[in-house]
Amino acid sequence: MFTLDSNQTLLISCLVLLIGVGTYLTYFRQQSTITSLDEKIEAKKEEKKKIRTLQADLADAESRFKTARRRWRTQYKTVPETISSPDIVAYLTELTQTGFKRFDITSSGSEDRDGYSVHTFSAAGEAFFTNLYRFVWTVENNRPFYRVRDLELTYLEQRETDEETGRTTMDVLVSFQREVQAIYGAAEEIGDETQPSDGREVERLPVAQSPSSPPLPSSVLPNPA
Template sequence: MSNEVINTLILACFLAVAVGGGYYVTQKQQPEEIEALDQEIDAIENRAAELETLIQDEAFASEEAALALPRWNSRYKVLPAELASADVVAYLNALSARGFRTFDLSLVGQTQGGTAHYYTYRVTGQAYFESLFSFIWHVENNRALYRIRDLSVSKLVTQIEEDGVSRQLVLADFSMEVDAFYGGPRDISAPDSMKVLPAAAFPPRRAAVNPFYPYILETLPPNSDDLVDVEKDSLMAVIGGTAVFSRDGDPRQLSAGSRVYLGRVASVDARTARVVVNLNKGGIRERVELDLNTGNRYRQALGGSTLSAGPVRGPVLEDAPPAPGTPGAEDHPLYQSAEIPRTPQTD
């Protein structure tokens, strides 16, 4: 065999080995390495995304902590370790001392929770709306942790006798459940040394309006006190600062500030013999001027319609006692140990 043939065979063998090795590397080995590299790249990208998410979570948690820490340091409520039901009853009864026609209170039950316990009371009754509003305000804004739920309020129109005269009275008929909490984790309560919060930190203590009293009455109230009706009774004389009216033949002397039916005398002018009276006719305010010389009556509307001076505002409790379990309550004479009847439970 010639050298050329041998060299050709040798080159062919080397070529075959090179082709086979290249095929193995490109088709077998490199795909596995590429796949491993792709997986490693994916893992790096996932770790980078996870790290970015953790950074965002850390920033969000820092913001939440910055907001929560001042709230925690300024916490106002107190959760006593122990609480007597009789003390809660005494406290709620004290809050209803003014403006309540009836106030019925009974213990519904006691709940043992995982983080706190609470008594539940059923409260029903009748009261002036302003007095009921004051009761709810004190329950929700005292330093103890109380919760009012299932509140139901409806209008109740009744009659009362005063000095032999029957008067209409608009009350709020209400029912609610009150939860009194106690037994929370240690240090969850605000410190006893906490300063008293300013009035501006609380919601308004008085209701802006009475929803059970209309802005304008459909019918005017009766003249139960037999007052002078300046629209019907005649003006007889004006002497100095006194105006003399005739009511059913009976002379009545009035001066500035005197009450009349639906209003008051604003002024009495002897020089012009004129009497000015401000009336509130069921929410429509009017000024009536009576001229003795001519006998004429002049009317002028005053401002908007309002019954702000019409309804009787219920009395409210200004200085409430401290709630049981809060600073100052331990030595308060209100709280005594006594059991109260429980509400019968149905199976």
């Protein structure tokens, strides 16, 4: 009859113990670790989904903000579907009939942008500062959608002596270079001609009704001797 001695019994006991420990680690301890890792992976996936959702919401908010800002800036502007160079030149020339010694304008061409088109003109000349100030204000604030860009001024002066009194008067004259942009072909949400209006265009500066003149930029004033 086969009998087990003490050494064999010890070895069998160790083997059974190893099998039990291995089974516990495999089916209980490791399973718990795997479950914990699965939960962490799912949490990371959910976090990534939230980040993607937030990124999409941010992009949508930025788009809506740009649209709202564009509507705000143009809420009282009229934007024609098309515009011709002669129309632009005629409009700008009409605004320079008084106070301008010279007004030269050259077309720089048209450019399509995001949702609208721009026809740019280069303008240069000489004018009394108050009249030039009035021109820029009118162009920027009248309902036709025009913009003035890159305005550069150089100080000049004009002195006149009254033959009867002998008094000499000085007018502030400036030479200027700038770009004037005419906006057209915009989408409906950019320019809406049905916006409330008082039925007439702004034709003058409010400051023009006051005896005081607009302040001269420091860059235009002559350097003291």
